[in-house]
Amino acid sequence: MNTQRPTRSNNAKSATSHASSVAGPQISSVDTAASPSGGRAASRTGPRLAAKPDTKARPTKPTLGPGAKTGGKAKAQDRKPSWPRACILTGGGDAPGLNAVLRAFVRACEPLGVEVVGSRDGFTSLVEGQPLVPLNRESVRGILPKGGTVLGTSNRGNPFDYPQGKRSVNRSRRVVKRLADEGISCLILIGGDGTLGIGQKLALQGVRVIGIPKTIDNDLRATDRTFGLDTAVGTATWAIDTLHSTAEAHQRVMILEVMGRHAGFIALHAGIAGGADVILMPELPYNVERVAAQVRRRTRLGAPFSIIVIGEGAYPQGGAVNTLQGATVGTPTRLAGAGHELAELLAPRIPHEVRVTVLGHLQRGGSPSPADRILATRFGIRAAELCAAGESNCMVALRGTHIVSVPLNEATSGLHRVDLKGEFVAVARTLGIELGA
Ligand code: F6P
Secondary structure (H helix, E strand, O other): OOOOOEEEEOOHHHOOOOOOOOOOOOOOEOOOOOOOOOOOOOOOOOOEOOOOOOHHHOOOOOOOOHHHOOOOOOOHHHHOOOOOEEEEEEOOOOOOOHHHHHHHHHHHHHHHOOEEEEOOOOOHHHHHOOOOEEEOOOOOOOOOOOOOOOOOOOOOOOHHHEEEOOEEEOOHHHHHHHHHHOOOOEEEEEEOHHHHHHHHHHHHOOOOEEEEEEOOOOOEOOOOOOEOHHHHHHHHHHHHHHHHHHHHHHOOEEEEEEOOOOOOHHHHHHHHHHOOOEEEOOOOOEOHHHHHHHHHHHHHOOOOOEEEEEEOOOOEOOOOEEEEOOOOOOOOOOEOOHHHHHHHHHHHHOOOOEEEEEOHHHHOOOOOOHHHHHHHHHHHHHHHHHHHOOOOOEEEEEEOOEEEEEEHHHHOOOEOOOOOOOHHHHHHHHOOOEOOO
């Protein structure tokens, strides 16, 4: 049970989106490579790869030197493989499509002559000296439709701020050395601004880094779209559809709180797709009187019920973002309470009963949508090509309809937020959806 209490803070930006997921489901180890079913029999939330190196999953390339054996004890110079060796990891909160990226990257690397290993639970394996997981076509078989990440992820593994008891320490040198010892020529980071920011700092220490953007919030400036958003919007749209019938039956106002720490993409897109009556986003502090007026207007027009979608980072004009107190070392501020705050403000202003549904991590779990699988696959393949071409300190991105490579520092140069003058906001207003301001 969560004993942390919601508070309000104006410091929305300090609530970095690097992070996430202590609360996510931890799946017990399942070795997809060793499983005759290729992992399909595993949990719907997805298998995790075995921690121990899988000897069946050796690359079919020329034999490595004596020290190249993952987790071996030979000297660093013996470990240098004769072809590029990439280490890939998934960091921060999970997003539907992570496994699709892993699969595409590994499959694309094979013909390009790049050997791939994975670090479990974000940077944890690299910092803790745990064995890296060999990844090949067999070990990623069957993972495309799975949610979560077979490598595991963590929001507490920042090597520059690594938790040790009640304090945190800088373990970045350990990571740099480990990569060199393992003969890793390129580090592939699938993550949000936190993980990619770590990548930038490692790049300054001489590590070759390629980033792949991930977050259901879609708040990374350097790419038009991240994978995970489409699945999350699908889940939120399903929730709006489901709430409609019960809202109508009881003539209630239903508030649906969705994720979106700094950006209202999930709220806006799902709100439009689900036919919400009010959409409130972090980008546009709301006036509760306008929300109440919309509810009353609908009642006058013969619809005595309303659906309100609110992003977790939204707050009233003159108010502040709702956060949880008592964060643990190395974890980012958590948001909670936006929906309940709105309910408190709204209920005295309307005759309707108000109910709140917090959709939470349902948006992050489950099988990725076809659109997310495709985007993730395109990102994975492009990253493999960049890796094989010797590129580094860059990130793959979607610009328009094209997958491109952008400098890594662009990824963390600012937030991608809903354009209040853009088409989607105009569409919502044209439909008569109240945006709170
Ligand atoms: O990945 C971003 C995000 O989905 C935010 O919208 C949300 O605030 C956060 O993750 C929650 O992460 P967690 O509960 O895993 O810490």
